[in-house]
Amino acid sequence: xxxxxVKRLTKAYDATTVLxxxxxxxxxxxxxxILGPNGAGKTTFISAILGLIKADSGExxxxxxxxxxxxxxxxxRQQLGVMMQIGNLSANLTxxxxxxxxxxxxxxxxxxxxxxxxxxxxxxxxxxxxxxxxGQKQRLLFALALAAKPNLVFLDEPTLGMDVEARRALWQQVxxxxxxxxxxxxxxxxxEEAEQLAxxxxxxxxGVVVASGSPAELKAxxxxxxxxxxxxxxDQALLTLPGVQHLQREHSLCILHSSHAECTVKALLxxxxxxxxxxxxxxxxxxxxxxxTQNDTTHKEHAA
Ligand SMILES: Nc1ncnc2c1ncn2[C@@H]1O[C@H](COP(=O)(O)OP(=O)(O)OP(=O)(O)O)[C@@H](O)[C@H]1O
Numbered sequence: 001x002x003x004x005x006v007k008r009l010t011k012a013y014d015a016t017t018v019l020x021x022x023x024x025x026x027x028x029x030x031x032x033x034i035l036g037p038n039g040a041g042k043t044t045f046i047s048a049i050l051g052l053i054k055a056d057s058g059e060x061x062x063x064x065x066x067x068x069x070x071x072x073x074x075x076x077r078q079q080l081g082v083m084m085q086i087g088n089l090s091a092n093l094t095x096x097x098x099x100x101x102x103x104x105x106x107x108x109x110x111x112x113x114x115x116x117x118x119x120x121x122x123x124x125x126x127x128x129x130x131x132x133x134x135g136q137k138q139r140l141l142f143a144l145a146l147a148a149k150p151n152l153v154f155l156d157e158p159t160l161g162m163d164v165e166a167r168r169a170l171w172q173q174v175x176x177x178x179x180x181x182x183x184x185x186x187x188x189x190x191x192e193e194a195e196q197l198a199x200x201x202x203x204x205x206x207g208v209v210v211a212s213g214s215p216a217e218l219k220a221x222x223x224x225x226x227x228x229x230x231x232x233x234x235d236q237a238l239l240t241l242p243g244v245q246h247l248q249r250e251h252s253l254c255i256l257h258s259s260h261a262e263c264t265v266k267a268l269l270x271x272x273x274x275x276x277x278x279x280x281x282x283x284x285x286x287x288x289x290x291x292x293t294q295n296d297t298t299h300k301e302h303a304a
Contacts, residue, residue: 001064003028003152003183004049009058011044011207018044019055020207028151031174031184033198035191037293041207042187046154049185050082062152078106081150083141083158091130095121095140098129102147109148119143120169134161142170146177153177155186159193171196191286201285205293215285222288225261228253230276231268241267253277257287 004026011019018041026032034042048055049062051070060067062076072080089098099115110118116125119139124132132140142158155174159167167190174197177184188194194201195215202212211221224245230252231238238247243260258264261280269275283291 002026002061003030003063004185005059005061005064006045006049007059007061009045009048009060010056011041011048011053012056018207019048019058021058022204022207022209024202024209024212026152026183026185028183029178029181030199031178031186031197033186033188033194033201034204035188035194035201035289036204039206040204040293042204043156044207045204046156046185046187050080050154078108078148079151081145081148081153083145083153083155085156086134086137086141089129089137089141089144092128094126094128095119095132096125098140098144099125099147102144106148110146115143115147118146118173135163135166138162139166139170142173150182152183153185155184157187157189159188159190167193191284191289195285203289203292211292218292219282219285219288222283222291223259224283224287224291225258226281226283226287227256227258227261227264227268227279228281229256229268229278230254231272232274233268233272237271238268241271257283 002025004024006022006024009019009022022045024032034045036042044053047053049060051067051072054070063079065076093101096112096116100112103109103112103115116122119142121136121140124136129137129140138158138161145153145155159170162170171193174184186197198215200213201215201218203210203218211218231254235247238244238254238256242263243258244256244264245259246257248255256264265280
């Protein structure tokens with residue numbers, strides 16, 4: 001049984017289609033990362049699952065239970081955790097008071113003291129929410145999302161505004177959730193975060209799933225390669241090699257992005273027999289993401 005099983009979900013606002021038949025499945029202990037440019041439909045998708053908005057058509061199954069309309073049963077709500085946006089918490093309550101309030105909603109959840117510790121805010125437990133730094137607020141919101149000890153957690157851009165250390169600490173907490181068998185749906189604009197955490201990435205573009213797979217599978221979807229070398233050729237000559245789409249220079253190195261790496265390398269070696277330090281590698285997730293979302297029609301047939 002999937003923790004989450006969504007089929008053909010659609011949503012439009014007036015004449016604008018925001019979700020155009022989205023299918024997503026998620027098992028216990030899996031981390032799914034939804035990537036997509038601004039306005040792709042990520043928040044709308046999560047809101048529809050949680051019943052915050054009503055989808056136009058499609059099926060939403062949570063723990064094997066088909067959801068009708070936008071109400072979610074009390075028993076189901078105890079299994080769900082949602083990281084809210086900063087503006088939804090009262091600025092005047094202290095960290096401990098917020099944790100106490102959330103703890104009181106759930107019968108088998110964490111105590112207020114445990115939630116303060118989960119947020120790593122023991123030293124700030126008497127500080128008002130409004131006085132916390134942006135990163136501390138995010139840590140508290142993350143802990144509050146876990147108040148129920150949920151089996152399925154939704155994290156919408158959880159590390160926004162966090163410094164590197166706080167971000168890595170939160171990544172560790174997500175890994176721990178996964179080890180405990182919790183299913184996690186995460187949206188982020190940080191591709192490194194997606195690569196670190198996700199078992200599976202779904203790329204949404206204009207409400208359509210344009211690709212879905214492990215980070216390695218997504219990178220393999222793009223046929224672009226990076227060719228790195230030292231060459232005496234001018235920028236002009238390098239850019240006219242077959243397949244070259246982009247050139248970047250780093251000190252003595254030329255870094256070429258090529259859509260036809262073998263042709264590029266053959267032509268490069270013919271044009272410059274003094275080429276050194278030649279290396280060919282696959283593109284990173286960021287390049288794959290840009291290619292998938294800028295030219296999604298080329299990749300639709302690969303969507304899993
Ligand atoms: N209540 C609404 N009424 C009309 N249009 C809406 C409404 N809510 C969202 N939209 C539109 O739906 C589209 C998808 O929005 P959504 O917030 O789901 O995108 P997103 O992928 O989460 O974007 P971001 O990365 O910027 O947070 C956008 O074009 C947005 O303007």
